[in-house]
Amino acid sequence: MTDPDLLAEIAPTGRLRVAINYGNIVLxxxxADGTPGGISAVLARELAERLGAEIDFATYSSAGQVTAALADAPWDLAxxxxxxxxxxxxxxxAPxxxxxxxxxxxxxxxCAACAEVDAPGVRVAVGQGTAYDLALSRTAEHVELVRYDTSPAAVDAYLAGETDVVAGVRQPLDRAAAAxxxxxxxxxxxxAIGQAMAVPRGRxxxxxxxxxxxxxxxxxxxxxxxxxxxxxxPALAAQG
Structure with a gap:
């Protein structure tokens, strides 16, 4: 049985509130029934079962929205x-x-390599607040980052000719190229983007x-x- 004090910290409302980001299809x-699937949802359900807690999912269309939502304290696990x-x-x-x-x-x-994209005048579509938006904001020296609400919206904008390239997670970009x-x-x-489980700082x-x-x-x-x-x-699994 989970220690009551620990459970109160992990799930202060008595239910484990889990944020799920549909913007990353890998996770x-x-x-079909409208409920979350994928590895993040599976891990959340297994953690809730171990805790002996009921689970509530809140779904978002981007990681930026998940991060912003924390200001109103709506989730315990992301x-x-x-x-x-x-x-x-x-x-x-850890990831x-x-x-x-x-x-x-x-x-x-x-362009044959990513470094060649970082040139003056290049417009790069990104999903606002995504890990790669944050990474490029720190490292890109010349490109103009054009931000869209979600990663799929960024891909659509690029395909519509609004930008020169689009940045994103490899798997959905591969699907877009194939289609x-x-x-x-x-x-x-x-x-390289390490995907981790996360809780509000201070817990x-x-x-x-x-x-x-x-x-x-x-x-x-x-x-x-x-x-x-x-x-x-399966090769995407981090080394435990």
Whole structure:
């Protein structure tokens, strides 16, 4: 049985409130019945079961929306990319999945590597507040970042000709390239994105418990299994 004081810190309302980001299809997908699926939802349900707590999901269309929502304290657990800016208000476990940030470019583009995109006059579509938006905001020297509400909206804008390239997670960009002739995904990456479980900063006991839970499921191979079961590449699992 979970210690009452620990449970009160992890789920202060008595129910585990979990933020799910549908903007990253590697981690979350809406199921046919309208409920969240994907590795983040599976891990959340398994953690709630271990705690003996009921679960409430709140779904968002971007990681930026998940981060912004914390100001009103609507969630106890989230699944986000580790980022120094987010760490000001959010505490992260070790990553359980590692994905790549790269670019979708026109087939005729002269760019063969991500570093070549960072040139004056290049307009890059990004999902506002995403891990790769934050990464490029720190590292890109010349490009103009054009921000859209969600990652899918950024891809749509690029495909409509509003920008020169679009930055994003490799897997959805691969899908976009396969569905739209005349575009390709660069082979390398401009950032590696560690996806972690997260709790509001200041809940130290909660972070310790969630970190131990995640270490156990990583070490058992459960993360690899969930990725395969949810149609994602098992090789994305972080090394536990």
């Amino acid at each position: 979350a997908q809406e199921q 699944f986000l990319a580790v980022d120094p800016k987010r760490a000001e208000t959010i505490a992260f476990t 359980y999945v590692e994905i790549e940030g790269t670019y979708l470019v026109p087939q005729a583009s002269s 739209h002739a005349g575009h390709r995904v660069l082979a390398d990456r401009f950032t 130290d006991a909660a972070l310790s418990y969630v970190s131990a839970f995640l270490a156990e499921v990583l070490g058992s191979g459960r993360v690899t299994q969930i990725l395969a079961d949810t149609g994602q590449d």
